[in-house]
Amino acid sequence: MSQVKKVVLAYSGGLDTSAIIPWLKENYDCEVVAFVADVGQGDAELEGVEAKALASGASACYIADLKEELVADYIFPTLKTGAVYEGKYLLGTSMARPIIAKAQVACALEVGADALCHGCTGKGNDQVRFESCFAALAPQLKVIAPWREWDMRSREDLLNYLAERNIPCSASLEKIYSRDANAWHISTEGGVLEETWNQPNEHCWAWTKDPEEAPDAAELVSVKVEHGQIVAVDGEAMSPYNALVYLNKKGIEHGVGRIDIVENRMVGMKSRGCYETPGGTIMMEALRAVEQLVLDKECFDFRQTIGLKFSHLVYDGRWFTPLCQSLLAAADVIAQDVNGEVVLKLYKGNVTAVQKRSDNSLYSEEFATFGEDEVYDQSHAEGFIRLYSLASRIRALNEQKK
């Protein structure tokens, strides 16, 4: 193994990264700096994380509050594109990886580290996302992926490894479901979900109420959109992160934002997960509702094309690429006209835009009933249709001559 002096580890405080600290020190004979990204995964996960890192042998632990930046600079731009992976997935884990990688790299450069380390397994997407971002941001730094190097294969192995070294760890042996959370979403994998014919059970959902147990009374929430970004909720101006927190509460209460998906991973296999994106699902519906008012047919189609393309780009960890910037620039132009207000109804898992308006609306009663000679003369339709269908007509006449 090549020479490493100081490595910055993306540290979560969980079992895996707790074991990685001593393993790095033993196997690379290097200093280990723990880097913790606060992307809104919740106070429970962050509590005491620094003490844990130091107890595991880290020389230092840095915690970066990335919550506002995550929502403002990664989630909101993605929302403008309308990206949804494979028709369902709102890209919760995917969007958080580039910002964590970027902050981790910044930390590494700050502390003069010569290597980066993450705790992702060798069968998943996240290793690809992290390392693709590392390659784009700091190709000179060595990357260490312990799960692809060591022989440990189970929680038991890890717990034994820590116990042998007298490193305290509160993790339990049994952990049926694996979860990943940030401000935008929480994912649950494993357990009964490993068989696609199994229904998800109550343990597969971590945040949201079961729609069947959500309130019997629907609730309305209003959202204000400017240039494709949510700027106020229920009449109050809010920062992107605060808007998300506010809408998460509403969505969780009404069972909004659950999906149960089998998806194609980047590494060629499929996986199944239950994902919850309560506030995000409301935001998505709100933006799409304003788009209905303001985008013309070609623009709407192109926005959908961008969204489809961007869903792969984000899922595939290609954030720090020219292609990403290009797609974001295209979406940003389209979003300039996406201004308006939407009232959404939340009810037992449903979120429905029931009222919408925009100063940029291309729909208007006034136009629809305009005097004929001013905007639309019904007789124009004949000419439109004749030219529109001319190629079909010529083709058919050709056929008849044969």
Next chain:
Amino acid sequence: MSQVKKVVLAYSGGLDTSAIIPWLKENYDCEVVAFVADVGQGDAELEGVEAKALASGASACYIADLKEELVADYIFPTLKTGAVYEGKYLLGTSMARPIIAKAQVACALEVGADALCHGCTGKGNDQVRFESCFAALAPQLKVIAPWREWDMRSREDLLNYLAERNIPCSASLEKIYSRDANAWHISTEGGVLEETWNQPNEHCWAWTKDPEEAPDAAELVSVKVEHGQIVAVDGEAMSPYNALVYLNKKGIEHGVGRIDIVENRMVGMKSRGCYETPGGTIMMEALRAVEQLVLDKECFDFRQTIGLKFSHLVYDGRWFTPLCQSLLAAADVIAQDVNGEVVLKLYKGNVTAVQKRSDNSLYSEEFATFGEDEVYDQSHAEGFIRLYSLASRIRALNEQKK
């Protein structure tokens, strides 16, 4: 006006087409044959339609039962593409137009007519769809679109026109909402919907229960899919049309398939409508669930691309074109592997695939836990990532040298 001897009118029995019969005879001095397409719009609309046509002055009335063909040859192929217009609309009216046009043309050729007539208004999509199909199928026939020719502008005008001629008509003066129905869907436009800030009210929904009044108990329904087509429901083999009727009942009961949309019409303006597609929404969810199991990443993406493209094609009335056949052929190949079973839960407006399996599934617990050397070696991931991110790495190294 050019010489017309016999015209075949797409007749519905409603006020508009009832007035068109005498108007054609007076203005074109021609024989009028009424053609009624039964696309599943319901017995109420069809009852006594022949008598009505004759009473209005038609020389004959032909009724064609197109229900099974509509579902089998137009809806099911469209479902394979996954087409959804502007992210929401399941193309209910759009898919019915080509089959009606085709049958109407066949009728015209049969009876030796020299013209075709429809009752679509001059601001809508349907005129374009009908006439594009006519152009592709029978360019030699003249097309008459009375709403673009006559001076009548209101229901009152039409009622007076009929009254003056002593033609019986049961239509009422007030008809706030305009509706279009077939086996797949019903649409509602007008009234309070003309202002996008208005919420839809109870009159805006014609078929489905309000989710808030749907049963408190969820219901499961199982669907069997072969080659991208639904072949059985709840364990019973069903024809395409029968499966749709069966699922419509379920969907209606549980408030499934409502959308409230502002969409871009082909003719450049936006319109707003409330559409209900109860069984279709269940079908769509079922097919997409099987796709999750069997399509790889590139195939899934291409199916989505086809779906986006096909949504415009169908919406725009381009069914009888080479492009349509090309897209359908592409979707059909992809659908070959779409085999499996899905159990869906219906609950207060939600339809969720909760169980799914397929013999073609690319997901399998077995593969996911396969021995390392047989299908997937975690160490392979490093090589994958290095090559996958190589261009980013080179670009970044380039930048650092500057």
Next chain:
Amino acid sequence: MSQVKKVVLAYSGGLDTSAIIPWLKENYDCEVVAFVADVGQGDAELEGVEAKALASGASACYIADLKEELVADYIFPTLKTGAVYEGKYLLGTSMARPIIAKAQVACALEVGADALCHGCTGKGNDQVRFESCFAALAPQLKVIAPWREWDMRSREDLLNYLAERNIPCSASLEKIYSRDANAWHISTEGGVLEETWNQPNEHCWAWTKDPEEAPDAAELVSVKVEHGQIVAVDGEAMSPYNALVYLNKKGIEHGVGRIDIVENRMVGMKSRGCYETPGGTIMMEALRAVEQLVLDKECFDFRQTIGLKFSHLVYDGRWFTPLCQSLLAAADVIAQDVNGEVVLKLYKGNVTAVQKRSDNSLYSEEFATFGEDEVYDQSHAEGFIRLYSLASRIRALNEQKK
């Protein structure tokens, strides 16, 4: 005909627009202002144009020099997208229409006109392009399209019309080929070209030497590109327009840039034309050569997708739309890295990039022969391939189990 007081006519000095001036005055009883756009069509066409306009009855004639703006703000951005219509056409006429329309509208607003007029025929693209731009820029102005209104159908009709009014006109009765020129290109239609089985003859080419008569000695020309724009040619910094003029001379001499195409017009019919774009063809080849060095696989693919989409947008006259701005923004981001130098060989109709280099090049001998552990380890390929082909492997194993 509705009331018009002052109309601004896009005036060329040719027979059609010369006849339009008196026709407008007689039929609309209005003042006619002639607007001449100098888009590089050549001195011959512009000579004496003001005198002609006044002699035909115009109250004033404004000439706007749009040459530099055309190349800098319309052609160069289009080149970044790589747009080529239907695989061949470099969009010469299409790109000039929006800038002419924009300047004509500006003139109309300046002189207080209430209408705009153009001399395009009713079967072509240009009427759609002009009027789409007018709709986007000045929807309040009435548009008059004489060729769709009057009864004149031939050059003879027009000459007679002018002769009856004693308006001098040097146009000849016979004009077999119709041409449109600007700084970028010249198009030729009509005559022998109306039958696709006819070869173009010498009259079908207006600018370029026949490759068979071009010099026997090849010539090299070098081009410098910054951010996707040509900034210097043969070592000399040049404005966009000057670079085009310079390269036109070279291309004309070597028979570069001829195409003979049957294309789909917007109005549903096909037309055939011979187009010459000598300098533009060199520019296009130069930009594409630099792109080969700097764009990664995904970026290159997306640039091609944008180019395909933009070719329709420009051809279809949709310049002043949000979609256009969106596509241009996307292309502009990608072009940021398109920096470098290219040497091109011109020889008897061929233009070939024979040398190319770029500071942003992702190709480099150095990388290709890099030590294995630094950028590329051949053993990485195995892992890449295993994951890359994993879905195929699983599908095949599935099949074998059946």
Next chain:
Amino acid sequence: MSQVKKVVLAYSGGLDTSAIIPWLKENYDCEVVAFVADVGQGDAELEGVEAKALASGASACYIADLKEELVADYIFPTLKTGAVYEGKYLLGTSMARPIIAKAQVACALEVGADALCHGCTGKGNDQVRFESCFAALAPQLKVIAPWREWDMRSREDLLNYLAERNIPCSASLEKIYSRDANAWHISTEGGVLEETWNQPNEHCWAWTKDPEEAPDAAELVSVKVEHGQIVAVDGEAMSPYNALVYLNKKGIEHGVGRIDIVENRMVGMKSRGCYETPGGTIMMEALRAVEQLVLDKECFDFRQTIGLKFSHLVYDGRWFTPLCQSLLAAADVIAQDVNGEVVLKLYKGNVTAVQKRSDNSLYSEEFATFGEDEVYDQSHAEGFIRLYSLASRIRALNEQKK
């Protein structure tokens, strides 16, 4: 190394695969069967190849004549899609890989082998293409890629390796350029081409005459196309392979089909090569010329989209996938109308379609000059334009109200 008993090697008779035979026997203690694919690389390469294989230690040598199948089942379908990689490359090497892999797998199954071997290097595309095809066709077979396993790094290493074993080999120490040939094309890489600023020299072109030394007299060749396939040349019906051979001769003589490209490899790096596709370039031009006559605007655009997508699919070695079948099915439908005749002029590197006709042509003088009321009424254009530009008009009116 896992147990291997019999391996089938894709054998070319060149230095690399000659060394692989003894290396496999020594390192895997297995029987080696040589498989030679005749894809039209030329008699020189095939002469004595069996004797060479046996002399190197192969237990048997099978030669499969794949020439006709390559052109008929791989090249012709690809031509229908119009695929061109990164705007230039006609996919010569890429298209040959799947058929070789398929025949090699068939041979392996026939002789009861348990492994497959190829001589591709670890930095190239071909390893990915071969192994992706192997994964799709015979995932149970082990794959051996010596260049990723052994320590040899140069021709000298290989020559020494053979000399030590007394295996005769006529290969020379110096081989500056690396070439790959089949019926469709020949590629040249290495040498002066490794620096992009170097012009290709005479050694970089293997087949075609330098355009500057090609005949001074142009030559015409006529091609007949049915359903997107070339069925006759110069009036004579020919099989796909024979047509290619015939056109290769013509193209070679006139210097047609040279490209000098820097391309993105699948493995993340760029490479530069000079490729010659003389007959293929003529075929491509011929098919595209017929398409101009028969495809309508939307179809043409979709064919281009398919072509762009298919270029990556073929380049990336994904032939044996559902996506490939889907794209081919789409292209095949579009090709149904691609019938006609083209005359092409060959002159000093240029190939130009100078005459074209088709019974399916949507262009026709007759239509273009049709009486107004039959197919195209110029007055229809106004209605078309009004509706076509309606969204722009509404948007502009909106803006003016602000």
